[in-house]
Amino acid sequence: MARVLVLNGPNINFLGRRNPGIYGSRTLEEVNREVQSKADSQGVELSFFQSNSEGDLIDHIQAHWGQVDGIIINPGALTHYGYSLKDALIDAAVPVVEVHLGNIHAREEWRRHSVIADTAVGQIAGFGWRSYTAAVEVMAGLLRDRQEA
Numbered sequence: 001m002a003r004v005l006v007l008n009g010p011n012i013n014f015l016g017r018r019n020p021g022i023y024g025s026r027t028l029e030e031v032n033r034e035v036q037s038k039a040d041s042q043g044v045e046l047s048f049f050q051s052n053s054e055g056d057l058i059d060h061i062q063a064h065w066g067q068v069d070g071i072i073i074n075p076g077a078l079t080h081y082g083y084s085l086k087d088a089l090i091d092a093a094v095p096v097v098e099v100h101l102g103n104i105h106a107r108e109e110w111r112r113h114s115v116i117a118d119t120a121v122g123q124i125a126g127f128g129w130r131s132y133t134a135a136v137e138v139m140a141g142l143l144r145d146r147q148e149a
Helices: 028-042 054-063 076-080 083-092 130-148
Strands: 002-008 044-050 070-074 096-100 122-125
Touching: 002 028, 002 054, 002 130, 028 044, 028 130, 044 130, 054 083, 070 083, 070 130, 096 130, 122 130
Parallel strands: 002 044, 002 070, 070 096, 096 122
Antiparallel strands: none
C-alpha cells in the first residue's frame, strides 16, 4: 500500500473559521475525513500533519524520510517564502503535489507565486476541500504508474 504524507502549513488549522468565502466552511478535521475516505478508495495510506511552524513541517518530513512514497502539501503562506520547506521537499525525493483550497492565481499578486511549485509534480488549486481529494487521486495514479514502470 502506498504511504503518503498530507501536510498543512500555517493557519490551515483555522479552516471553518477563516474566511469561508475563500477557504470554505469545513474544519480541517472534516476535510481530513473526506481525504481519508478518498484514500481508502484508492488504496493509499495517509498520515496527516499540520503546523504553523515551518521548522515543524521540515522536521516531520525528515522524520519520515524513506518511509513515504509521496507528499501532498498545502504550505499555506509558506507557499510564497518557504525556501527551507522547499529544500526539505526536494530532499524527501518523492513526488509532491501542492494543494490550495482557493485559487492562488486569482488572488493578490503576492499570493500568485509559489516557491514550492517547481518542486512539485503539479499544483491543484481553487476547488476547496476537493483540491485535497483530487490530489489523493492524482498521487495514487502517479504511484501506481511508478510501480508498473
